[in-house]
Every structure is written in C-alpha cells, then in structure tokens.
Amino acid sequence: MASTPAYTVPPARDSWFAPLSLDLIVKVFKTTFFHPFVAWIIPLCFRAQNMHYDAPPMLVSIVWASCITLLWIAGVINNRLAFGLPREVDLSEEVIVITGGASGLGLLIAEVYGMRGATVAVLDVEEMENGEARGVTYYKCDVSDKKQVEKVAGEIERDLGTPTVLINNAAIVHGKPLLDLSIDEIESSLKTNLLAHFYTIKTFLPAFTRSEIGGTIVTISSVIGIVGAAQLTDYAASKAGVIALHKSLTAELKETHPEIKTVLVTPGQLSTPLFYGVQTPNAFLAPVVEPVDVAKEVIKAIDEGHSTVIGSPLYARWIDWYNVLPVGFQQVVRRLAGVDSGMKTFLGRKGARKEKKGGMIQGF
Structure with a gap:
C-alpha cells in the first residue's frame, strides 16, 4: 500500500440529496412540463373530462402548451439558421479519427463507434x-x-480509408502557477492543446473537402478557455485559442464547404484522470461531468450530421454571459464558485496512477 498522498478520494455520498443538482432539476423539467408533447397532454386530459374550452384551467393549459411549442419551433429555426442543413451520415462509410483516444472521453467515444460498426x-x-x-x-x-x-x-488512409470525422480531444494539464512553469512545459501545453488542432485539421481537412459526404470536425475545449483559472494559465490560453479557431474555421467552411460540419464542446470539470484531484466547491450549481454524458452529446451531433455547440453542465451553456457582468461582480462570482482554488488539490494523471497502484482508487 502506497503512503497516503495530500489528496485522497472523497468519501461516498451519504445523504439522499447529494446527487441532486441544478442540471438534474432542469433535465426533469425539460422532459416533463417544458416538453411540447407533455404540455399538450394536459389540455387533452381536461378535454377527456368533458371540460369546456372556455374553462380557466383549460385556457391556461392551452396557452402554456402553445408557448412551449412556439419556443421549441423557434429553437429549431434558430439552429437551422445558425448551422444550416445537416449532412447525411452512414456509419459504415465513416472513418473517425480521435486524438487522445487512449483514455477518458476519447476512449469512450472510440469504443462506442467501434461497437456500432464505424471505422x-x-x-x-x-x-x-x-x-x-x-x-x-x-x-x-x-x-x-x-x-x-x-x-x-x-x-x-492506406489502412482504413479516407477520414470523414476528426475529433480533436488530446490535451495535457500541468496544473502549476505561471512562475513555476518552465518554458518547455508552456510550449508543450500550447503544442498539444492548440497547435495540434492546426496540425490535424490542416492534414485531414483536404480529404473532407474532396469527399462527397463531407465531414465533421469536433473541437474539445473547456469553460476554462472562457473564464480562466489560477494554476491553469497555459491550459486556459490554449483552450481560448481553440475556441477562436473553431469560430473562425466554422465561418470559413460555412462559406466554402457547407457540407463540412463543426462541433464545439466546452465542458466543465470532467470526471477523468486529466483533472484528477480537482475539487468542485459547489456540486449543486457546478457538478462534475461524467464523460458518458458528454460522449452522448458528441455522438448525437455526429450521428445527426449537425453543427452545434455543446456545453455541460448547465452553467457551461451560459458561461459567455459571465463576461457581461460588472468586473467587481465577476470577482464575487469567482470567489463563490471557488474557480481559483480548485487546482490546489490537483493530482492529474500521474497522481491517479499512483493512487491506483496503491489501492486508493479503482475504475481508471
């Protein structure tokens, strides 16, 4: 048994409300009261009880269902205007390239597609x-x-065929203050987390442009690229660059090759060895994201041939509004969220391996 490190795995949840989070509540409401199908069931039930259309409960339920339906239609129109028509996807013809796919989120996506018949x-x-x-x-x-x-x-190209999907997932995290980072470590972060995206896109994109079925480029970024965080200067800078790359590339392809779709993923803290040891101060507002949840969204976007932006958990979808807040209020939010203190317990992949060997953790 290895000696106990500074950080150990938190104890198991011991209260019934521990799994409760804002994301779970929103998900329940989206599949019930805020879903058009469910919303229209209510006036239908009233009608089945022979309630007249001018009865107040009937009028309220109809207005509610109509509003929810209109919002749903507006969302569909918004996505169509933003991302255009989807491309046709046939998994038997897709060749999917995943960087950093030996573990974590990348491995999960690779295994799912491999089992479903894709190359x-x-x-x-x-x-x-x-x-x-x-x-x-x-x-x-x-x-x-x-x-x-x-x-x-x-x-x-020789072994599998012409790639049609590129998932840029590879990343490294040093988790050190800027003064403790060596120039070599900074360069390695920028090369792996940012420049590698340019290398792979420049290498594989020409094949996408020649293909009749188009292609999909998935960019895995992070909310840290938008808000930054202490002890993540190199990582935040690279992820911010990746977001800018995605936006500019999307604009270019929309004009020249609309059949090539782009997907941007900006998750919060993922439950993977990359950020092992990082503490989430508020599990209700900012829960740790399970890779399987992000993988589902990425796979859905690729399968349906859509361009889209994926944010998880809920706050990640609205994180851009953070920069609209007054600067003083931003500091208050940072303190309450604990975004600049979470890395103090960071262990990363190396720490996860040590604890695994010492019998401290399982499941990696």
Whole structure:
C-alpha cells in the first residue's frame, strides 16, 4: 500500500440529496412540463373530462402548451439558421479519427463507434487503457509533432480509408502557477492543446473537402478557455485559442464547404484522470461531468450530421454571459464558485496512477 498522498478520494455520498443538482432539476423539467408533447397532454386530459374550452384551467393549459411549442419551433429555426442543413451520415462509410483516444472521453467515444460498426483510428502517445477494442485501430502518435501527424495520416488512409470525422480531444494539464512553469512545459501545453488542432485539421481537412459526404470536425475545449483559472494559465490560453479557431474555421467552411460540419464542446470539470484531484466547491450549481454524458452529446451531433455547440453542465451553456457582468461582480462570482482554488488539490494523471497502484482508487 502506497503512503497516503495530500489528496485522497472523497468519501461516498451519504445523504439522499447529494446527487441532486441544478442540471438534474432542469433535465426533469425539460422532459416533463417544458416538453411540447407533455404540455399538450394536459389540455387533452381536461378535454377527456368533458371540460369546456372556455374553462380557466383549460385556457391556461392551452396557452402554456402553445408557448412551449412556439419556443421549441423557434429553437429549431434558430439552429437551422445558425448551422444550416445537416449532412447525411452512414456509419459504415465513416472513418473517425480521435486524438487522445487512449483514455477518458476519447476512449469512450472510440469504443462506442467501434461497437456500432464505424471505422475508428485512435491517435495517442499512451497505449490504450483497455488494450484492443472492436473496430478501433490504435496509432502511436504525438499530435504535437506535425511530422508524426502527417505520417500517421498516410497510414490511416492506406489502412482504413479516407477520414470523414476528426475529433480533436488530446490535451495535457500541468496544473502549476505561471512562475513555476518552465518554458518547455508552456510550449508543450500550447503544442498539444492548440497547435495540434492546426496540425490535424490542416492534414485531414483536404480529404473532407474532396469527399462527397463531407465531414465533421469536433473541437474539445473547456469553460476554462472562457473564464480562466489560477494554476491553469497555459491550459486556459490554449483552450481560448481553440475556441477562436473553431469560430473562425466554422465561418470559413460555412462559406466554402457547407457540407463540412463543426462541433464545439466546452465542458466543465470532467470526471477523468486529466483533472484528477480537482475539487468542485459547489456540486449543486457546478457538478462534475461524467464523460458518458458528454460522449452522448458528441455522438448525437455526429450521428445527426449537425453543427452545434455543446456545453455541460448547465452553467457551461451560459458561461459567455459571465463576461457581461460588472468586473467587481465577476470577482464575487469567482470567489463563490471557488474557480481559483480548485487546482490546489490537483493530482492529474500521474497522481491517479499512483493512487491506483496503491489501492486508493479503482475504475481508471
């Protein structure tokens, strides 16, 4: 048994309300009172009881159902105007490239698509955690090295076919104050978290433009790229750059190649080894996100051929409004959220491995 580190895994939830979060409440309401189908059931039930249309409960329920339906239609129109028509997706013809797919979120997406019959290529410097996976081909590649990316791209084209989906998921976190970061560590963060996106897009995008079925580029960023955080200067800067890259690339492709779709993912703290040890001060407003929840949203967007922006948990979808707040109030919000103190207990992948070997944790 290894010696006990400064941070240990929090104890199991011991209260019935511990799993309760704002996201769970909103999800329940979205599938009940705020869903058009459910909203129209209420006036239908009233009518089944022979209630007249001019009765107050009937009028209120009809107005409510009409408003919910109009909002739903407005949302569909908004997405169509923003992202255009979806592309047709046939998994039997899709070749999906995932960077950083040897563990965490990337591995989960790779395994799901592999089991569903798609052809998947995983690029990572680490070996796959689960060894071989059905339908998944592993390529050892440091995506921060453009020559390695070019070499592996040729191998994928030869072995699997022309890629149609690119998921830029690879990332590293040092979790140190700026004064403690070496120049080499800063450069490695920017190369892996930002420049690698340019390398892979420049390498694979030309094939997308030649394909009749188009393609999808998924960019995994973070809310930290919008708000920043202490001990994450290099990571925040790279993720902010990734968001800007996505927005500019989306604008370019919309004009020249509308058949190529783009997806931006800005999750909060993920329950993966990358951020192992980071404490979430408010589990109700900002719960830790399970990779399976983000994977579902990413897979849905790819399957349906949509361009979209995915934020999880709920606050991540509205995080842009943070910068609209008065500067003084922003500081109050930061203190209440604890965004600048969460990294004090950071262990990361290395810490997770040590605790796993010492019998402290399971499931990685």
